[in-house]
Amino acid sequence: MQPARRPQPQALDRRLRLAHMFATSLIALAACPALAQEAPMASPPGDEASVDDQVRFEADKVQYDGNAENVRAEGNVVLRHDTQTVRADNVTWDRESGQILATGNIRMVDDDGNIVYTDSVELTDEFKAGAIEDLLVVLRTGGRLAAERGTRDESGNMTLDYVAYSGCAVEDENGCPRKPSWEVTAARVYFDAKEKRVKYKGATLRMFGIPVLPLPGLGHTSDFRAETGLLIPDFRLGAANGAEISETWYWRIADNRDLALTGTFYTGSLPMLTGKYRHLTNLGAFQITGYATRSGRIPLGTSLTETTVGEQRWRGYIEANGKLQFSPHWSITGHGRLASDRTFLRRYDISRDDRLRSSLNLERIDDDSYLSVAGWVTQTVRVNDPQGMVPLALPVIDYRRRLSFDGVPGRFELQANSLAIVRTAGQDSQRAFAKAQWDLRTITGMGQEVTLTGLARADAYHSAENELTTTATYRGLPGWQTRGIATAAIDVKWPFVGEFFGGTQVLTPRVQVVATPGVRNFEIPNEDSRSVDLEDTNLFSLNRFPGYDRIEDGVRVAYGFDWTFQRPGLKVMTTIGQSYRRIVGKSVAELFDFEEPLILGRLADGEAQLFARGARVRIMGQP
Template sequence: MSFVPALLVVAALVALPVAAGPPAREDPPAAAAPAPAAGPAEDEDLVQFAADELVYDERANKVVATGNVLLRRRTEVLTADRVVWDRTEGTVLAEGSVRIGSERGEVLVADRMMLSDDLKDGAIENLLLVLQDGGRLAATRATRTDSVSQLERAIYSPCAVLDDAGCPQTPLWAVSAVRVRHDPVERRVHYRKARLEAYGVPILVLPAFSHPDSSLRNQSGLLGPDLRLTRELGVELAIPYYWSISTNQDLTTTAHIYSKELPLLELEYRHLTEAGPVRFALRGTYSEKITTDDDFEIVRTGEKGFRGMVEGNGRLDHATQDLRSSFALRLTNDPNFPGRYQFTFDNRFRSTYLLERQRDNLWFGARAWYFQYLAPDADSSLVPTALPLVDVMWRPDARPLGGRVMVEANALSLFRSNGQDMTRMLASARWDRSHVTSMGQRITLTGLLRSDFYHVRESDVADQAFYAGKDGVRGRFIPAAALDLEWPLIGPFARGVQTLVPRVMLVASTSGSNEGIPNEDSRALELEDGNLFALSRFPGYDRWEGGARVVYGVSWDWTRPGIALAADLGQSYRFVDEAQFVPEGTGLEDPLSDIVGRISLRAGRLASFTQRFRLDKDSLAVRRSDMDLSLGSGRTFASIGYLRYNRDVRLEDLPDTEEVRFGSQIALFRYWAVFGAMTIDLTSASEDPLTRNDGFQPIRSRAGFVYQDECFDFRFTWRRNYVNNLNAPEGNAFSFTLRLKNLGQ
C-alpha cells in the first residue's frame, strides 16, 4: 500500500499506534485523517508522524516516511530526510540531515542513525551533539543507551566553529578524547584519554576528567585557578574547590599558595534556608606578625601565630510573617591581616545584627553594632559598642486637624572599655499638614514634641572633649514648629519645560537644649543641599539645632526628551547663637550660614554630572566641592570624581582633604577591552597639618585588559599602592584570571 489512509487504518489495529501529524509542506500529497484516540496507558507509547509521503509495507510491517520527516515520541523529537520504522524489530533507521531534540534543549545531529523505536538507544555515525548552552560534542561514531551517549574519537568545545562570514574556523579551545560519555540525567560530560587544545594545538594532557554540561551549575569540582604576583607575598596561586552539598547549600574551599609566605586556607559556605540566605567565610594562616618602625617601614616582629578573619551576612524571615532579621559579620584577630593578604583595604570593620518587624503603619527595629578599627594608630579601647539600638516608628491612621502624625522612639546603650559610656532613651511625635492654595503655593505646617533621657558615665575620658557630656542623669524637652512655603512656577523654555520653585521656611524651637548632653551620633555635621530645610541640620539625635531661623532658597529644573538639568541654591539665618555646639568650618557656626547648592545634568544614558558645593558667606570661597561625572555606557565608559573639604575644622575627626579619582574602560574591537583607575590625594600640609603628603600623592591605581567571548575569559590586572602602611603595603601587584566556559566555573 502506498497511501496514507490505509496506513492509519492498520496503525489503529496494532498495539503501538501511530498518529499522523500535520504535513511538513503546505501541499501534501494526501490528507491525513485523525488517529484513533489512545487511552491513558497508551499515550506514553503514542508515535506521531508527519512527512511528505508515508508508505506502509503490510507484509514487512514497516513504515517508510520520506521528505521532511518528523517523528515525535514522548519528549523526543526526530527529523530527517528518510525514516524507516521496523515495527517487528522495534527499530528506527533515520538517514539524511538527522536531528533529535529533547525538552532539555539538547540537539543531536548526524548523517545516519539506527535507533530503538523509543529513540533512546541506538548507533550513530558522524554525529554532532549540541548542548543546552551551545557547546558541541562531535564524534565519528557513537552509541546511545537510555539517552546516555557514548562517543568515540570525540571533541568538545563551546567556542564558535563559524566566523562572522559563516566560514568554518578552528575553535579557540577544545577538548579531544578517545572516549566521551554524556549523561543528560547526571548532566555531566566524562572524558577518557583527553587533551586540551588551543587552536588545534595540544597544550595539556588529561587522562580522565569531567565537567558539567552547562545545564546544571551546582556540581562539585575544581574551579578555575587565579594567579597573582605581589611584592609582599610573592607569587600567589589560588586553587578553589567547589562542593555542592545539596541543591541549596555549597562550600568553596580555596588554597592560597605563596612563594614568600606560608599557605592560607579560605572557606566560604552558602546556604539558602527556608527562612532566607546566609553566607559565612573564614580565612586563616599561620604567619609572622608585622609592624612599622620609626620611618614607617614595615618590619617583622618574629611573633608567629594564627591570623585570620571571618565574614558573614544573611537575611532570615521568622515564623511570624512580619518578623525578620539580618546580620553582617566582619572580624579579625590581626588588624593587618585583611590588607596584608589583599582581601580588603578597609580600615574599619563593622558587625551588626538587626531584628525588625514591619506592618502597614508600624516598624520596629532592634540592632547591635560592634566596630573594629584597623588603622595602625587606632586605640581599640576608645572604639564604642552599641547594644542595643532600638527604633520604633508608628504612623497612625488618624489625621488630626487634617495632617499626618509620625510617632518615633529610640533607645541606645553605648559603651567603651576605656572612654565615655552613654544610655539614651527618647520619644517624639511629629505632625505635618500640606495645603495647596488656589494660586499653586504649597504650604506645609510642622509641629514636633520630643522628650530625651540620658545617663552619662566617665565623660572625663571622652575621646574628644568637644563631644563630651556631663556625668549623671539628664533630660530635655524639645518643642519645634515650622512653616514651609513653596511656589512652583512652570512654563516652556528652549523646547522643553522648566520649573522654578522659590522656597522659604521658618523654624522655631527651644535653645540651649544641648547643655551637658554627649555627642555620639551627630558629629559628622556638614551643611549641604540635602539638609538645608531639615528641622535640625545635625545628623543623629544627640545634637539639636534650637532657636529660631529662616531658611530660603530656590530650585530650578529643565527637561526635554533625553536631557534633564537641575540646580538648587540656598542659605539660612539663625536668630539665636548656638555656636558653642557647632564646630567651626561646618557652615553653621555663625548666624548667617554659608551658601549651599547643587547642579546636576543627565543626557540620556550616556552622560551624567553632579556638582555639590558650599561657598563661604563672606568671601564666596569654596568650602566644599564634590563633583561626579560619568560618560558612556555598556562596555565603554569613564567616570571622574573630585572632592575637596576646605573647612578649617579644628577637630581631628573632621580634617580637610582633597582628592581626585577617575576610572574608565574602553572596548577595543569585539572582544577586547582595556580599563584603568586611579585615586590621587591632593591634600597639602596647609590644609591638613597631620598629612605627610606634598599636595600630589597617588594613593592607588589599577590598569589592565580583558578578553571575553562566548567561550573564553582572560583578564590581566596591574595594581599599585603608593602609600606604605600595614593595611595596604606599598608596591605592585599583578593578577591573571583565565576562565574556560564550563571548565572550572
C-alpha cells in the same frame, strides 16, 4: 554504520503498525486533494500495545515503496514519540532494519528537553540511537555544544568529536549570530543524560577566541549546579608572602548546605587554611568564613617588604552574616567580624578595612509601625588607634508608628529612641528622646503640592568622663542634660510636564521655609552627628545634620528646581538649589563648615540602568 539487526518481536510489531499507518495515509492521499496530513500509528484491532509506543507523524507528502520496504515523507515532516519530536525536511524509514534517516533542517527534542540541530541524523524507530554530523546541542538546563560529529545511544548519552562548549548566548537580541565571549574546546566530549554531566578530553579554555588555559580532566554538570569536587587552582604573587597557590575542595553537603575548604601555600610563609560554610534554612540563610595560619606579625608602621617579623604564633580571622525571618513581621539580621591582630588582614590581602564592625538587629515591621533593637561592636585595626576609645553601642532601640484620626487632617508619626554607648577607656553616653511629627500634604487647584509640617521633640542625655574625648565640640557637659525642640515648616512644589525632543520633561520648582527656635547643641554630647555636609540630597531636609545629636536651628529658606528628561533608553536628571539661613546664636554658626547663601547643583544621566554618570557643584557666597 553498524549492520542491520533482525528486528525483535516488539519492535517488529511497532514497525508493522507504522507500515500500516503509512499505507492508510497513501489511500487518504489518493482520495483527497490535500497533501498535508497528520495521523497516528493506529494499532490493529485487538492490539494491546500502549498508545505511548505509537509514533505520530505529519508531512506534506508521503511515498511508500513496497518492493524496497521503505517509506519516505517529504516536506515539513514532524515525527512524535512520547515526549520526543523530530522535525526535518525529509524522512526515510527502512522497514526491515528499523532505521530512520532524517535530512534537512533537523530539530530533534529528546525526553529531557535538550534540542539537537543538524542536517542529517540516523535514529531507531524509538528515537533512541543514531549518528549525527555537524550538530548543535542546546541543553535545556543551559549551555550549548557544537560538534563536527557525534553519536547518541539508546539512553540518550552522547559522544561528540571536535567540540566547542559555551554557556553564553550565540545570538544577539536581534537574532543575529555572534561569537561567545568564552568557550571550552575539546577533542572529545561525553554527555551523560542521566547525571546531566559533561566530561571533556583535551579541553582548552578560550576567551574571545584566544586559547587561555588548558583544562585537563575537566568535567561539570550541564546546568552548572554545584557538586562535590576540586575547583580550579588560584595563583597569586604578593609582597609579604611571595608566590602563592590555592586549591579548594568543595563539598556539596545537601541542596541547602555546602562547605568549601581552601589550602593556600606560600613561598614566604607557612600555609593557611580557609573554610566557608553556607546554610539555607526554612527561616533564612547564614554563612561563616574563617582563616587560620601560623606566622609572625609584621610590626605596625613597617613596610610589607621588610623582613622583620615577630614570634611565630597562631593567627586568623572569622566573619559571619545572615538573616532569619521568623514571621512576615519579625526578623533578625546579624553580621560579625573579628581578627586576631591588626596586621593579619592586610598581610594576607583579605581586606583593607580599618575598622571591623559587628551588629545584631531584631526588627518588627508592619504597615504602620517599625521596631528595631540592635547592638554594635567595632574592632579597630588602625595604627595608633586605641581600642578603648572605640564605642560599643548596646542597646540601640528605635520605635516608630504612623497614626491617622478621623476628622483630623494630615498624618501623625510618633518615635521613641534610646542609645547607650560605652567605651572602656573613653567617654560614656546615654540618650533617649520622644518625637511627634504632623504632616499635611495637599494639592491645590493649580497643581501645587503643599506640605505643612509641625515637629516637637524632647531629649534626655547622660554622659561621664567627658574629658577623655579629644575634640571639645563632641564632649558636651557631664551628667544629665535635657532639651526641647520645636520645628515648623512649609514646602511647596509645582511640577510642570511637557514633551521635549521626543520624550517627556518634568520641571519642578520648589520652595521650603523651616523655622526652629534656638537649641542647646554644645551642652549635648555629639556621637552621631559628626560628619556635616550640605548637598542636594539634604538641601530640603528638616534637619540637615546626620543623626540625632545636633539640630539646625534658626530660620532658613531653601529654593531651587528639579528637572527630569526621559525617553526610551535615556534619562537625565538635574537639581539646582540655594539655601539661605538666618543664623541664631553663636553655636549654630560654628556647627557648619560652610557659609550662606549656598548654591548646589547636580546633573546625572543614565541609560537602561546599566550606565550612569553624574556631577555635583557647590558655590559658596557671603550672606
